[in-house]
Every structure is written in structure tokens, then in C-alpha cells.
Amino acid sequence: MSYPDDLRYSKEHEWVRVDGSQATIGITSFAADELGDIVFVELPEPGATLAQFATFGVVESVKAVSDLYSPVSGAVTEVNEALRDSPELLNSDPFGEGWIVRVELAETSELDALMDAEAYAAETG
Amino acid sequence: MTYSPHTDADRERMLEAIGVSSVEDLFADIPAAVRAGSWAIPAPLAEQEVRSELSRLAGRNRLPEVSFLGAGAYRHLVPSVVGEVIGRPEFSTSYTPYQPEVSQGTLQSIYEFQSLICELTGMEVASASHYDGATATAEAALMACRLTRRHRIAISAGVSPDYRRVLETYCSGPGVEVITVPVDLAEGGSGTTDPTAVTEALADDVACFVAAQPNFYGQLEPMPALAEAAHAAGALFVAVVEPTSLAILEAPGEYGADIVTAEGQPLGIPVSFGGPYVGLMAARMASVRQMPGRLVGATRDVQGRKGYVLTLQAREQHIRREKAASNICTNQALMALAATTYLTAVGPEGLREVAELGTTQARHLVGSLEAADVARRRFTGPYFAEVTMSVPDAAGCHAALAQRGIVAGHLPGTDEPALADTLLLATTELTTDEDIDRLVAALEETR
């Protein structure tokens, strides 16, 4: 399986897209497939502070529950409100419309602890 | 006697297929040091013998000829049709509807139950049932802690002492503090919770305030004011209600309850020495993910047909394990079905008749007792179908009447010393004029 090249990936199957000081966070297609039909996402409040590799929310499928771990630290600037009514976006478009939160990136060097697409593909292969 | 179908030949065939010579071999994995010693279990009984034994025990109970006992369990008419439905083996000998394709009967009936409880309480969502009213109330209080992220609970002393004890036990687990808000129990007092006392008791870290309508002493609480006091303190308001009363009393959803709980026993379930009953719980949709217990939802099958499934299961213990909203698994589904069939059988008119007959007979009872000057009301203000009466030497009278097969209600003094010389008397649609005459006459005689 291949994954978008412009993202960085965590072992917990979250991805992060960096655009200046803004970082967008989501879960990978691999994670979404493993969970199956996602029915609910518990989102943090805007303004909440996320710490790298700490939990920041929960994602539920019909028969499983999984914690969300933030790949980077930072303050939440925006949450994907569309997920409240359409959690299935995590299944249908995990790298696009299924993004979860945006944060103000606290520490760019944290990205070094994450994988590139090739390494992540190897990890999940 | 045993219900095993196996002949000796069957057993031989199975042993042979397994490849062992005796059933003992199948227990070889039990370490010798801990194999069972002897036990003193009596010999098997044939059906006629076991019936005789159970008849003996049933006969050792002496059912009262006249009873005004309620205090949390009420004798109502159980319509014949209710017994017919819950006696059907398709309902009684099935289990939790894990396979919805062959459980639509149970699932749809639970969906109907949830709908009926929402309608009665004026709430948006109801769970598929809890063990009883007391545990539902305790679970509601813990749910309020999760919703508010606070760790203290305030409860009116007008809630049943049994409920408060169960709440204390449940709260002792996670170390949640329980604060009791007093009720005015003085002779001639209101017999209700004072909203001012509530406001004082509600420090700003209280998760919820719990009050009962009608309260344990039969008095009607100022629920809108209590709800307001709770909300002003940032706490949720939990209303414990009596379900038949909701035919005529305001729905808790209308006066601002955030969670509603009830003992569903009055809805078609016999008193049966305390159980099985059914706990009701209803809440706002916004808090559904913190609601404990099973929920049934409507959906469609692959061909577009409407059907029902257990849903939002990720809240529950079998998926979320140590992070679950509660450990509840088995609930009281068959008793919920009894409540569903009861509410269907009586309908809105019948439920109103039940509530009105109960209150009419309560007023009749009080009027008669006061006219005969054998008892007087302890409190002022309106009451529903249960009433606290002051009677000199209440315990002595109660015991003397019990000897004659008359149960003069409950003795609140056992839990509340201030009410030592009172009787808590309940009436329902089954209370006859003659019952009231007999109680009055018996009390006159003991005077």
C-alpha cells in the first residue's frame, strides 16, 4: 500500500500535514480500514493543547474504540465539524475531507520523530 | 430428576468419539489438590415433589387480607394480557439480541419501550432498562459526574432511604461524596425539600441534585424550583419519578430534568418480594454517550427493510472494557417488555384512571382516618397516592394490625427517627372502600 508523500506518519497511525506553522492531523487509511465503519469521533475543543504522542480524542467504530494520539504538540485552532454529522468521512477520505484537527505547531523538530510515507508503508506492510 | 436428554448409549457414543473411556477423564485437568470434597445437597425431586415443596414455602407466607404497603413497591392490577405476552417462550427463553436477524421481536419491543418511556417522561432518549429504580438512580448520579466532570452528588432526603443507601454504595466505589439535603419532617411541615436548603447545599462542584416526585413520604415536591436551584449551581437535575403518576403529573422533561429515573415495577410487574423489577432511565440526547446500559436503534437491512439493532455499543463494557460508561451487561429486558405491554394495554386513559383512582382513594383514606380521629396527616400541602399519617404508637399499632392480616403501610421511623410515630400508607386502584373501612375500624379498636 502507498501513502501520500507530503505527510508525516506516527506509529499510532495518525498523519500530519504541515503548512507553515499550521499542522493538520488525521488518521491513516490503514487505521480507518482496521477500525471498520467509523460511527463517532470525539473531538477536542478549539484552544485545547495537544502534546505529541498523547491522546486527544476517541474514534469509535461499530465494534471497536480507539484513542487518537497526536503526532505533534500544539494548540488546536480548528476542528473538523463535519465529522460530527458524517464520521464516515474518516473511511471515505481519510487524507482529505476526513481530517480531524488543525493545530498551531509548537515544535517543528517533533516532525523528526515521525515517519515518511515509505517508512510508514513498510511499518504497515 | 434431570433435564439431560442423553441415554447411556448416547453417552457411550460421545465418549468414543472423544476417545476417552470415562467422563472422569474430561476432568483430569482439575488439580488433585483442589478437587471438590463431598457436599450435602439433597436428593433429586420429581415434579410432584418439588411442587409440593414450593407450595409449602408459598403457604408459609401469609398474604395480608388488607394492605396499604407501598414504600417503593406497589400492588397494581397486572392485566392478564401482560402475563400472556411475557410468558411467551420466544421472549422469555431468548437472550440478549446479539444476532439482530433473529431477534427483531425483542429489539422492536425494546425500541417501543424506549419510545414509551421518553413519552412518559418528556425526555429525548431512554435506555433499554436497568436492574431497578435504585440502581438506575445511582447510575444516573455517576453519569452526571462524567458529564460535569464533578465528583460530589447532592440528594434530597425525600428520595427513598433504600435508593440513598444504594447510591452511597455505588458512590463509595469511585470515591464520590454524597450530600443529603434535608426535608422538612416536622409535624405540620411541608414534608418536602426546601429550595433554599438546596441552594445552600450545592457548592459549585456538585455534579447533580437528585429529588423524587412524589417523594418517599407521598408529598409533591416543587420540582421546577429544585431544577432551577440545581442549574443555577451548574449541576444537573435528576428526577426520580413514579411512572403511573406521569399520567397526570407534569413530565420531568418539562420542568428541566436532565436525567430521569424510576422504578418501573408499578407498570405490570408483581411485587414478588422485591424483584425482578425494572429500572427506567431517560435523558437528553446530548448526553447519550455517557448513558449506561443497552440502547436499541432503528436502521435498514440490505434490502432496505426497517429493522432494529443494539447500537452505540462502543459505550459498553464488552467493547470499552475499563473505559466503559458502566459495567452493566444483563439488564431486565423481560420486565421492560412487561412495562411495554402494560402501557399499551392501559393506554393513556387507563393510566390516567390508575393515577386518579390511587389519588382518590388516598384522599378517601385520609378523610376517613381524620374523621374517625385515629390518625392525622403529618404534613401539609398536596400528596399523590401515598401519605404519611401521624398515629400514636405507630409501631405498636402496625404490629397489632399485622396479627390480624392488615398491613398498615410502612413504618418510616425505622429509617427516620423523627417520624417514629407515623405510618406511610399507599393506595392504588386495587384499594377498595372496604379496605379503608377495615383499616379505620382496626385502628379504632387498637386505640
Add this chain to the structure above:
Amino acid sequence: MSVAEAPERRDASGRGAAFSGAAGGEELTIVEPLIFERSRATRRAVRFPTASARARERGAGQPELPASVLRSEAPRLPEVSELDMLRHFNRLAHLNHAIDLGFYPLGSCTMKYNPKVNEWAARLAGLAESHPLDPEALSQGSLELMWLLAELLKEISGFPAVSLQPAAGAHGELTGLLMARAFHRANGEGETRTKVLVPDSAHGTNPATATMVGYETVTIRSNERGGIDLGALRAALGPNVAALMITNPSTLGIFEDQIDQVVAAVRESGAIGYMDGANLNAILGRFRPGEAGFDVMHFNLHKTFSTPHGGGGPGAGPVGVSSRLEPFLPVPLPVLLEGDPEEVRRNAWAGRSTPGARFILDADRPQSIGKVRSFHGNFGMFVRAYTYIRSNGDAGLRRISDDAVLAANYLRMRLHDVYDLPYDRISKHEVVFSGRRQKRQHGVTTLDIAKAILDHGIHPPTIYFPLIVEEALMVEPTETESLETLDHFVGVMRDIAARAESDPESIRRAPTTTPVGRLDEAAAARRPDLRYTFAETGAPEAPPSVPTPAAPTA
């Protein structure tokens, strides 16, 4: 597979018309309308008498209910005739599978036959109409029954004391852990012992209960033989551990063959040993946890002792405890106040009452954890369980376990060549297969297999549990299924395994004979529809389009 074993697929009800009328190939949108949709204003079933003139007169001076407490609109309960409602619920009944209709090998649930004499007993007016707060002098029969049942459960489990109060297994777990904590607090270790050890094969209720009691769950892995890993257990035990909760026989259907060492290690560490008694059905008369050194166990009366499961309850979850936990039992406790217990038992076993015996409910127990439920527990279940134990007696109880274990092992041997068996050991009450071979080789999942079983009039086993078995199929046949039924099930399972290979699509399409097909659980959870929505007030009450309902059988 021999041809003789190839079972016919038939409708899941075993009653033909009941289901085919509903499903029959036609595209019906509703199998049975909601009761609300049958409602017509002013239609009625049960009626009540009117109050007498005298009653109204005598109560006239009493305070009126103020308008402020009254509701403005009546609740919209259904308005139906008695026959219409009865048909509605009878039709719903036809949509259910049940023990009384067919095989129900739902693992971990002990779906055995629920004897009808139990129901007869529970409906005796002397018991069913007895009020929980009736004076003790009027309730001696109920109290004696509770006392006798507790005596029998003590004998069965080897514990010196029993409380009947918990309403279900999980409720018994809560009671047990609260007692464990009270014990540690009494010993000054309440603050230090904060962890509960739970094997990875445990029911979800175990860790959920630990959380409710304020404990932290530590998961102990299973070893390669499916038992608890003794090394891991010993390493985890210590001064901060409050209790071990262990299911024995385990959820793999396996007896913990080092249970003596497990108990010894727990005792030595100062922790409380909790045995989840969900699977007691396999070990009656063979293993008594109290005797073996456990401190507490819950019984599931709705599993081992045949009280009906009722579509998900009521159950009853009494707890047995060791003498060191006895002071902490919930109140009240039925006790024999006057009379010789030995004589009372002897008489009761002979069907006689004991003159002068007097039972009371003892609430004066200062170290008690309090109450876990209102009144005394699910009494109606006690009546059934007592009836069941007395019917079976000594020999019958032993036979229950012998035959239950025989049946589980028989199924293990008849099916282990077609379904993988990750832990191939002697079974107790159940056997756990894995559908991983079918999934990997043919793309047929365990869910597909379960759905295919439905088309044979059999309830599927428990699936995807325990969590440590991939694609788990947990089969508990119980002692009450005949060899013919077991053989039929073997045939069905072999047929499905064969079709998974030859025609996997037919398995993935299943079920096709049930009232509804596979339901969209994701849609149900994403946009929850949890109650009936009434049409807007004022809208004409148009009769809903009522499709041909499930035709009731003659």
C-alpha cells in the same frame, strides 16, 4: 462431509409460515409496524372501575393537586384494542429465535433448557404477591426460601456465606470488588492496594467493574496453552494489588489447570481472589472455589441454574464469600434467628416446615458495604433457581456438568478438522474455534459463518470473543441438547465450511431466510434513531401504510 450430514437449509424459526410470510422474497419495507402506528384515538383495552361517590365525598376536604404540578398533555401512549395489541406482540414473538424453538449454543451464556416447573413456582400467589416490606411474620416462606437457596449455593460453591442481593453477574462483580476494597480498608491497606489483575481473556465486565470501584485494571497475558501466565501473574502481584479476577473455567472453555498455584500466589500476596462464576455449569460437584481458596465468586442464576434469560434479563448474581469477607456482605441478609439450622435443612429437604423456626432480615451488620439494590434482590429468580436445584438434587447437578462437558468435547472432536482450534485442550462448558482458515483461504469471515448458521434455524455461537482468539467462534452446547441436535449442528457447521470453499459468495449473502437480512449497524450508530417520532400535532392521523404483516401461524 457425508451426504447424510448435509442438512437442509430451512427458515430460522422452524415454523415455516411465520417467517416466510414476512420475508417471502417480496420487498417489504416493514416486517411489523410499531405499536404506535396501530394506535387510533379512543380505542381501548384494559379498563378500570370508577371511584365510588363515597370515596369522592370523604376525600373532598383534602388539598387539590395544584395546576402547577399537572401535565398539560396526556402522554401519547398507544390506543389499541386488546386483540390488536396481543397480535402485535405475538407477531413480534414470531421474529425471535429462542431456546424453546431451537439450538442456541451462544458461548459464555449457558443457554440451557429453562424448565417450566420453575415458572409454575414463580407464579404461586403466595410468592409472587408477597411484598418485600411485609412484616417478617407474614413473609416466613419467602425468607425461608432465600435462606435455603443460600444454604444450597454455599454447598455448591464451598463458601461459608452467600448474599443473594446482586441483580446480575456484573452486579455480583461490583459487590465482590466493593467487599474486597472494604476488606483492604479494614486492614489499613485501602490506599495502597489500587490495582486489579484481569487476564486478557476476561469478559469486559471485569475491567469495567474494576473502574466502577475506582481500581486500575492491569491485564495479565495468557500463556500459549490458553491459561493465565503464572510468571506474569507472580510478577504483577504485590502490595499494590487489591484483587485478581479470574474466570474459571475460562472464556476459552478451559479449566485453569494451575488454579491451585494461582490461588496460592494471590493469597500469599495479600490480594483477594475473585472467581467469575459465569462458567460454573461445567464444574458442579467437581470444583468448589471456596474450598480451593478463593475469597469471592458470583453465581449467574440465569446461566447455571436455568432461570430464563428473558431477551437480556432479568438475571441474578448472588455472591459467595470466604469467612474473611463475610462481615462485608450487603445488607440485609436473611438469617435463621430461632431454630437449629441443621434441623431446618433436614426438614426442608424432606419437604417439611420446622415448628418454631423464625427467619429475619438482618440489617445490623456494621462492616457491610451497604445495599447494592433495593429490597432483597431478584426474588423471582431465587424461586426458579431453588426449584431447579431441588429438582436436580445431588445426582442431577453432577450430571449437568458431566453432560455439558461431554457435549462440548464431542463438538470439539467432530469439528476440529474443519475449523481451527487455537487451544486444543480438554473442553469444559464450551469450545472456542477460529474461523481464520475460512477468512484467509476463502474470504469468509466469522461474521459470515454466523449469519449462514441463522439460515439453519440455529442461533450462532458467540463470535469475536474472547478477544485473544482471532475470528473466534465460541460454542456452548449445554447439557440439555440431544445427540441428534448436536449431530445436526455438526452437519451444519461442516456444510458451511464446505460451502465457504466451494461457494463463498453464498455464505457472504447469508442470511436469506430470516425476517430481515443483515442490518446496517454503522448507519444506526452514526445517526441514532432511538425512539418513535410522532407526526406533528394537528396533522391528520392518516392510517400508516400497513404492509402485509408476518402471518401468524395457525
